[in-house]
Amino acid sequence: MEKIIWNESFSVGIREIDAQHKELIRMINELIEMKDAKVDSETISDILTKMTQYAVYHFKTEEQYMRDYDYPEYSLHKEKHTEFKKRTVAFCMDTMAYKETIPTEILSYLKNWLINHILKSDMKYKSFFNEKGLK
Numbered sequence: 001m002e003k004i005i006w007n008e009s010f011s012v013g014i015r016e017i018d019a020q021h022k023e024l025i026r027m028i029n030e031l032i033e034m035k036d037a038k039v040d041s042e043t044i045s046d047i048l049t050k051m052t053q054y055a056v057y058h059f060k061t062e063e064q065y066m067r068d069y070d071y072p073e074y075s076l077h078k079e080k081h082t083e084f085k086k087r088t089v090a091f092c093m094d095t096m097a098y099k100e101t102i103p104t105e106i107l108s109y110l111k112n113w114l115i116n117h118i119l120k121s122d123m124k125y126k127s128f129f130n131e132k133g134l135k
């Protein structure tokens with residue numbers, strides 16, 4: 001599976017958020033590498049859990065900014081985060097319970113969700129926060 005390569009089109013113009021997105025991308029890439037290298041399932045489920053925890057932390061950061069600045073699409077955006085959390089936590093549980101490596105469909109889901117979410121949903125707040133002077 002191809003890894004995600006961060007480029008300027010992923011930038012939402014806020015340093016802290018860009019850094020968090022880069023970290024999430026790094027973790028997903030690590031999962032892709034491990035799957036390709038057939039690393040044992042325990043190590044993979046460990047990284048998957050860490051990635052999920054980091055995603056939760058990242059969503060909290062975004063949602064806090066949205067509340068602080070009264071972002072109009074807050075509820076809709078938050079729902080998308082919640083949906084991802086629910087699915088990803090379920091993936092973690094399954095991976096741990098059955099001690100399997102991540103199925104390709106799950107890894108594709110995580111990868112595509114992240115790319116789409118940054119480029120479509122997160123990008124929508126770029127100009128809004130920019131106008132508020134957030135960098």
Ligand SMILES: [Fe+2]
Pocket residue numbers: 021058062118122
């Ligand atoms: Fe994000």
Ligand SMILES: [Fe+2]
Pocket residue numbers: 062077081117121122
């Ligand atoms: Fe988001």
